[in-house]
Structure formats: C-alpha cells, structure tokens
Amino acid sequence: YLVVFSSEKRHPKLFGSSYVAPTSSNNRQYLDKSWRAILIVVALILTVFLLGRLPMWRLKAVELRGDQSERITKDLNALLGQSIFSSSVSRMISRTKDDFAVDKFDCRRGLPATLRCDMTLRKAEIIWESEGVRYSVDKNGVLFATHTDTHSNTLVVEDTLRQPVKPGSVVASPEIIMQYKRLVELLLIKQLTVTKLLLNESMYQITVVIERPGKNPINGLFLLSGNADSQVEALALILATKGDSISERVDVRVQGYVYTK
Numbered sequence: 001y002l003v004v005f006s007s008e009k010r011h012p013k014l015f016g017s018s019y020v021a022p023t024s025s026n027n028r029q030y031l032d033k034s035w036r037a038i039l040i041v042v043a044l045i046l047t048v049f050l051l052g053r054l055p056m057w058r059l060k061a062v063e064l065r066g067d068q069s070e071r072i073t074k075d076l077n078a079l080l081g082q083s084i085f086s087s088s089v090s091r092m093i094s095r096t097k098d099d100f101a102v103d104k105f106d107c108r109r110g111l112p113a114t115l116r117c118d119m120t121l122r123k124a125e126i127i128w129e130s131e132g133v134r135y136s137v138d139k140n141g142v143l144f145a146t147h148t149d150t151h152s153n154t155l156v157v158e159d160t161l162r163q164p165v166k167p168g169s170v171v172a173s174p175e176i177i178m179q180y181k182r183l184v185e186l187l188l189i190k191q192l193t194v195t196k197l198l199l200n201e202s203m204y205q206i207t208v209v210i211e212r213p214g215k216n217p218i219n220g221l222f223l224l225s226g227n228a229d230s231q232v233e234a235l236a237l238i239l240a241t242k243g244d245s246i247s248e249r250v251d252v253r254v255q256g257y258v259y260t261k
Contacts, residue, residue, distance in 0.1 A: 057083045060113040067121040072096055076117065084109050093117075100144040100167040126180060128171050129158040129196075135165065141172040155184055156196035176203050179224045183208070186228060187220075190236040205253070218246060223253035234258050 062076040075092055082088050089109075096105045100122075107117040122144045124136035134147040134156070143165055147154075157172075157180060165171060172180075184194045187208065195217060198207035208220040220235050222228065231252040238250055238258050251259035 056112050057085060058113060059084055059089075059115055061115070063114070063116045064119060065116065066119045069119070069121065072102075072119065076115070079115065084111070084113060084115065089115065100142070103138070124152075124154050125177055126172070127152065127154050127156045128165065129156055130165050131162045135167075137171055137177070139177065140174055141170045141177060143167060143169045143171050155181060155194070157199060158196055159199050161199070172203065176224075179228070180206070183222060183224065183228050183232070186232040187235075190232060192236065192239075207249075212243070216247065219249040221249060221251040221253055226253070226255060230255065 059080050059082055062079060064073050064076055075096070079089055079092060093105070093107050096102055096117075096119075099105075102119060103122045104120040105117060107115060109115055122136070122138040122142065124147065125139045126137050127147050128135045128137045128143055135143045136145045136147045136154075137143050144167055159165075159171075180197060183206065184197075187194055187210070193211040195209040195211055198209065198219075199205075200207060204224040206222045206224060208222060210218050210220055212218060218239075222231050234252045235250050235258075238252075238260060239246070242260065246260045248261040
C-alpha cells in the first residue's frame, strides 16, 4: 500500500484501500455545548416566568401623580391583581405614552407590588379650526385632540385654506403661537376684543376679527413679520377717529400706511 500524508488534513490518504478515516468528535462536542446553553436559557426564562406569577408580585397599589385623567386612572386600576411583570402593565404604559393628549408618562415599579406613574397632559394654547372642526393645540404646536368646549376663552385660529389635519400634526411653531397671543394681548390693551384669527396666505399674514359693541365686527389685517406694536397703534388710532365710516376692514400691513373699507 502507498501511504501519502497531507499537510492540510489530520488523517493520511490510503490508496488502494477501503479504509475510511474516523469522524472527528469536535462537531458533536460543539452541538452538545450548544444544546446545553439553549436548555439553560430556557430554564432561566421558565424560572423567571414562574417566579413572576407568585402572589407576592401581584399589584396591590397603583398611583397616578401629576395631571389627572379619569380614563387613565381607570386603566391603571384595571391592573390591580396582575403581576407587576406582566405584559399587560407594559402594554398599558406604552399605549398611554402613545396617546396624543399625553405629553409625558413615566412609570416606576415599586417591588414587590406597587406601580407609580407621573403624568403631564398637553394643554391647549390655541384652538385650531379647519373644515369646521376645532382642535386643541399645545404650546409646541402639536394638535392633540378635538375641542368640544364651546365656552372656552382660548384663542381660535381658523385656517381658511382648510388644510387637512389629524391628531399628532404640528400646525404651528412655538414662536408663531407666541406672536398670535401677543398680538391679541396688544389689542386687548387698546380695549379691542378679538373673536378669532384667520389665516390666509401664510402663517404671518393674519386677519383679526374684532368685535365692536353695537356695530358689525371688523377685520384687521396684520403682517407679523413687521412691527406688531406700530400696526396695533395704527389700527386703534384709525378706529378711534374714523371708526364709524369703516364697515369691513382695516389693513395696517404696510408700515406708515392704513387702508380702510
């Protein structure tokens, strides 16, 4: 027989023989170790799962701190008696965080059986009106819910272009909202009552609907990229001197000029 040794393999090649080299046991050892690791992991998971179902981990107290919501309080109370580690608790927390009306929602599990949550709800800085529907918008311009309070004193901004919106949309920047509110405050100082703001061509070109006792409302046209103080002064002056002859609008968008109709 001719025996040839190969440098690439551990076993020699035997020509003219039916000899077959024995299979290495390394693969079997590797598989055995893999199965042992898998079994250990499964055992740990089962142990944690079973421990989590012990009566000591069942929620006995839930607490909602900060802003209050009857609906979210009800959802929290529904968790009583469930394991503090259950998926129901995680789903409730995740669902509440995704609620557009909720600004912040942080929960801490107090072992062994207490859940405490701190919540901050979004508050309406302005009311956004589009296609006849009113929505609450927070200080960051996030539209978070339909607005149904007909007696609210919150400033109404109507989008006359009727662009479609939905909860979660950002309809205005915080700076724009501050400018809208400041414009209304300046008009109130002049004892001019604002019904609503109308958006026309852009966020900065504003039509203010102003109430007049015993007369029809009048529209004031403003350009917020200019000097709002001087525009309000011009509007107040023209209404004080020629208000009886003005029936429709006053345009003060051009510095130094006032157009009336």
